[in-house]
Amino acid sequence: xxRNSDKHERLVEAAKHLIHQQGFGQTTLADIAxxxxxxxxxxxxxxxxxxxxxxxxxxxxxxxxxxxxxEWEKQPDPKRRLLAFxxxxxxxxxxxxxxxxxxxxxxxxxxxxxxPLAQQADNLLKAHLDWVRKQFRxxxxxxxxxxxxxxxxxxxxxxxxxxxxxxxxxxxxxxKRLRVWLEAL
Amino acid sequence: xxRNSDKHERLVEAAKHLIHQQGFGQTTLADIAxxxxxxxxxxxxxxxxxxxxxxxxxxxxxxxxxxxxxEWEKQPDPKRRLLAFxxxxxxxxxxxxxxxxxxxxxxxxxxxxxxPLAQQADNLLKAHLDWVRKQFRxxxxxxxxxxxxxxxxxxxxxxxxxxxxxxxxxxxxxxKRLRVWLEAL
DNA sequence: GTCTATACCACGATAGAC
DNA sequence: GTCTATCGTGGTATAGAC
Numbered sequence: 414x415x416r417n418s419d420k421h422e423r424l425v426e427a428a429k430h431l432i433h434q435q436g437f438g439q440t441t442l443a444d445i446a447x448x449x450x451x452x453x454x455x456x457x458x459x460x461x462x463x464x465x466x467x468x469x470x471x472x473x474x475x476x477x478x479x480x481x482x483x484e485w486e487k488q489p490d491p492k493r494r495l496l497a498f499x500x501x502x503x504x505x506x507x508x509x510x511x512x513x514x515x516x517x518x519x520x521x522x523x524x525x526x527x528x529p530l531a532q533q534a535d536n537l538l539k540a541h542l543d544w545v546r547k548q549f550r551x552x553x554x555x556x557x558x559x560x561x562x563x564x565x566x567x568x569x570x571x572x573x574x575x576x577x578x579x580x581x582x583x584x585x586x587x588x589k590r591l592r593v594w595l596e597a598l
Numbered sequence: 599x600x601r602n603s604d605k606h607e608r609l610v611e612a613a614k615h616l617i618h619q620q621g622f623g624q625t626t627l628a629d630i631a632x633x634x635x636x637x638x639x640x641x642x643x644x645x646x647x648x649x650x651x652x653x654x655x656x657x658x659x660x661x662x663x664x665x666x667x668x669e670w671e672k673q674p675d676p677k678r679r680l681l682a683f684x685x686x687x688x689x690x691x692x693x694x695x696x697x698x699x700x701x702x703x704x705x706x707x708x709x710x711x712x713x714p715l716a717q718q719a720d721n722l723l724k725a726h727l728d729w730v731r732k733q734f735r736x737x738x739x740x741x742x743x744x745x746x747x748x749x750x751x752x753x754x755x756x757x758x759x760x761x762x763x764x765x766x767x768x769x770x771x772x773x774k775r776l777r778v779w780l781e782a783l
Numbered sequence: 784g785t786c787t788a789t790a791c792c793a794c795g796a797t798a799g800a801c
Numbered sequence: 802g803t804c805t806a807t808c809g810t811g812g813t814a815t816a817g818a819c
Contacts (some may be wrong), residue, residue: 435708436710446769520762525621535762570755577720
């Protein structure tokens with residue numbers, strides 16, 4: 414067990430970045446070892462398999478999401494919470510243009526494999542969706558489930574197109590549109 | 599040069615299906631050879647590299663898109679052309695739930711590599727986008743570019759979520775919403 | 784707990800017989 | 802043109818010294 418060392422943490426952090434940039438399949442254990450400054454063979458002291466690293470990365474994404482959600486929930490009403498949520502993709506516009514959405518692209522990749530990792534990534538995406546839907550419900554919308562899906566789908570689609578067209582301005586424009594849409598709701 | 603043989607065609611067709619189902623990285627030449635009934639070593643008579651096969655697959659997608667577009671363009675007005683366009687994802691709802699959008703997921707995967715294939719897949723996605731934008735322009739909309747992006751982004755996002763949640767009904771509902779939106783435009 | 788060296792295997796690609 | 806056999810590389814995972 415990792416004790417007084419931060420190597421475990423460094424490995425997960427390196428894997429998180431590399432997987433976002435290169436995808437899970439393209440990222441080798443050697444890449445992760447190098448980026449985190451841990452010798453290759455030593456990686457197996459912390460993780461039994463490559464899949465275990467990916468699993469830890471998804472867990473980390475989930476923790477980060479929960480921490481952000483706790484921040485957004487400090488807003489006094491659901492509409493402002495949703496607007497706060499939109500700050501996330503806005504702030505990531507450049508990295509989205511370069512590598513897409515870290516959670517959406519990972520989920521899509523893992524869903525092509527038959528590994529149980531896919532389910533875990535899907536749950537992460539579902540956590541985003543559920544949180545947004547909850548806000549729409551608190552707004553009193555009977556069609557909260559559809560609205561939430563519409564919002565997350567738009568963000569995922571915009572990320573994909575923004576990445577394919579390599580144009581961060583797409584994120585700006587479409588998020589602005591979503592803000593207007595929210596305000597008017 | 600392939601002449602009186604359909605092996606070339608069978609290889610591309612097999613690769614197209616397998617890449618959609620498993621992704622490009624996960625699909626091996628052995629898979630493609632087996633599915634198309636061509637011996638492994640013989641694949642290299644038709645394609646110099648694995649990338650060349652992917653390139654041919656993307657070309658094939660492009661041809662199919664152009665053929666469909668030619669059909670849609672038989673509709674008398676742009677609104678009906680856009681509605682006809684939406685029949686495609688509707689008809690594919692089950693395979694989208696199983697494996698995502700064949701062009702969107704491929705583009706996202708290839709954009710994580712540094713290969714020139716990414717550009718080719720991006721062009722395919724852009725062809726879809728350009729066609730839709732053209733229809734909005736012919737509808738007389740000054741914001742045609744935004745509307746087109748909004749529509750393609752929605753479809754891509756819906757495909758991704760539908761795949762992650764494994765629920766084809768999501769496609770039905772959201773396409774229905776898009777139809778209503780179009781009618782009202 | 785840490786690191787080196789290496790086993791082992793899958794896959795892309797090639798050689799060369801027919 | 803077709804197919805078999807095989808090479809070489811690179812990547813996951815392990816053995817075992819320190």
